[in-house]
Amino acid sequence: NGNKYFARGKYREASIMYRSALKKDRRYGEAYYRLGLAEIRLNRFGEAAHALRRAVELLPSNLDAKVRLGELYVMFLTTAQNTKARQEIASELERLIPGIFKLAPGSFDGWRLQGLLAWKLGDREKARVHFEEAQRVQPWDPNVVYSLFQVLEQLNRQEEAEKLAWELISRRKEFGPIYEALYNMHLRRRQIDQAEAVCQARVKNNPKSRAAYFALATHYHTFGPKERSNEVLRQYISLESDQAKARLEAVDYCLQVHDYDNALALLREGLAGLQGNARLTYERRVAGILLDRGNTKEAASYIDGLLRQYPNDPELLSYRSGVHLAEGGRQVGEWVRRLERAARAAPDNPVVRFALGRLYLVSGQEQRASAEFKKAMSLGPNYAAPRVAMAQIHLNNKDNAAALLAASEAVRISPLDRSARWLYAYALQGSGRLQEAHGELKVAADQAPSDPDGWIRLGRFEIQIGDLTSAERSFRACLENSGSAQCTSGLAEVLAMRGQANRSIELLQSEIRKAPQDPELRYALAETLRKSGQHARAMALYQELLNAQPNSARIHVRLGVTYEATGDRGRALSCYRKALELEPDNAEALATAAANLTASGKLSEAIPLYKRLVQIQPENPVFLNNLAYLITESGGDLEQALTYAQRANRLMPSQPDFLDTLGFIYLKKNLPGAALGVYRELVGLHSKHPNYPLFRYRHALAAFQVGQFDLAKREAEAALALNPSSHEAKQLQELLAQIDRKLRQ
Structure with missing residues (x-):
């Protein structure tokens, strides 16, 4: 039954049937294999990998199970967020590949996976060799040639890469990714004419391909002449049998490149002669474009006129809520209620779901916003906006893997949407894939x-x-x-x-x-x-700027920072306070004022500022750590301080200052065993840190409190030998005296 559902494309039902079979027999290898295939189709890749691992164990001769599992491992390598995870996945793949070659000596898939593994681990030369072996076994597989092309380019063997790409194009004219890769290579080398030739060849080879026409239009939109871009779009519309649909596709393209004028022109050309729902579809698009282009007054007037004809149209209400947000409206309760009613009336409209999600987000309901964005993504498989929104939410929450997935989908759907590409680049950066992030940012810069x-x-x-x-x-x-x-x-x-x-x-x-x-x-x-270091000249210039812009919090802060550099903390603090009068939630003003007060020993005044910073930026580990330390140092609530310190250490593990704060709190809470573990790590790994004498002193103190007097004495004497401050030296001498008394007892 599971196989029948799978054959009809009902993968969720197939998955349920395979799981039912496994409840009866936990060693049913074929069911694990089929379950893995179903989970891949459902994009549940973690569950797919688990099922395929069991299939490989139970069916060691199933070659396809090994290959599919290997492909998942390559995907996981791409999204792994840290070195340890990448190493573990790479080790799993390295153990898997020999089994593929054992079942199929000289296997195409074996060479292909070895090439992908080497490439993901940064060994491009080895990747080249493996991909060329795969090409020898199964010539002109487009995905392998596409990967080999990219590796050759990264090895600065551009001439070979170009020759390879044109040969593949001659054999597989419809394979879009190779045109895009070749085009981007020419752009990176500033070979604009050659890049244009690639786009023209794609249109010639694929005269029915929307992607080919839009790629050529993009080239002319970016590098000129822009009139040619419009000509290409109109040529595409004229060649299609369903010109109304093609016109809307061309409008979508114009929106991707932010060419609002041409999008409106295309829609208004198409409005002539339209009636009923067809006309309303075009009118909605005009409303959305007026909103997107930022002319909120014109958008409001146009949408309000349409709402008089269609007062309950869910999509028009969605656009009107967008006007409210664009006008700076933050009292969104009434609009939330109206959009919730619209969503009940049109539950399958992705535009309505996205608009409702935006309203929830503005009102601070991130979970509900995320739920609506995900519904919009599900309802609109080619709708980029909710994916961009989810990518931003994931980035804000430091979930780079999820951000990478959402942003990559947005870029796939809307490759000319630079906001999507920027988010994709930042997700790559957060995942440690700096070279790829750099490449995406270069593409975005070249696009406009x-x-x-x-x-x-x-x-x-x-x-x-x-x-x-x-x-x-x-x-x-x-x-x-x-x-x-x-x-x-x-x-x-x-x-x-x-x-x-x-x-x-x-x-x-x-x-x-x-x-x-x-x-x-x-x-x-x-x-x-x-x-x-030219502070006097800088202060004079900041003052001139303030004379012209007296309400600029930014300039007040910068003037304060300059005073701070000259040692004038009093005037610096006055500048920070003025900035906070103007912008009470200005994070830079709060942070500089808090640091100033801390340096002046005014901890009780600094603590409220750090608390406000933590409210504004709850995931900022520096603010969390500083607040934890000040609460502890001033004799405040140690449980609260510990909560802040633990959050800081989760966000930025192994940061020595954050670990020191955590250990300091443990000492204050009379938890010397916990403190001893923290300071053992600090002393062992951070000998070059400027606070190293303090770390050794606190290590000695923790050892003393747990009764390890010999260790305590060694650490205290070592700390004294490191020329600590006079205050720390006095504390160390007092501690050594206590240790000696204990050792004599």
């Missing part, structure tokens, strides 16, 4: 070269990974393509970081002469002066 946002994100990422040469290149490209002051600021920052402060200052002064009233350039110059 005149928009500074893409270049700035790319440059910022390159600064984070320490690639200042590439960051300088990105900010220069940003400046050349957009002329934005933000690009100049970024370039100046990079020059200063590369030890070229004078060049940075000269650049900013030159740009200020061209645009003397630009506040961003003047702010960037003040920041550069501050960072280069």
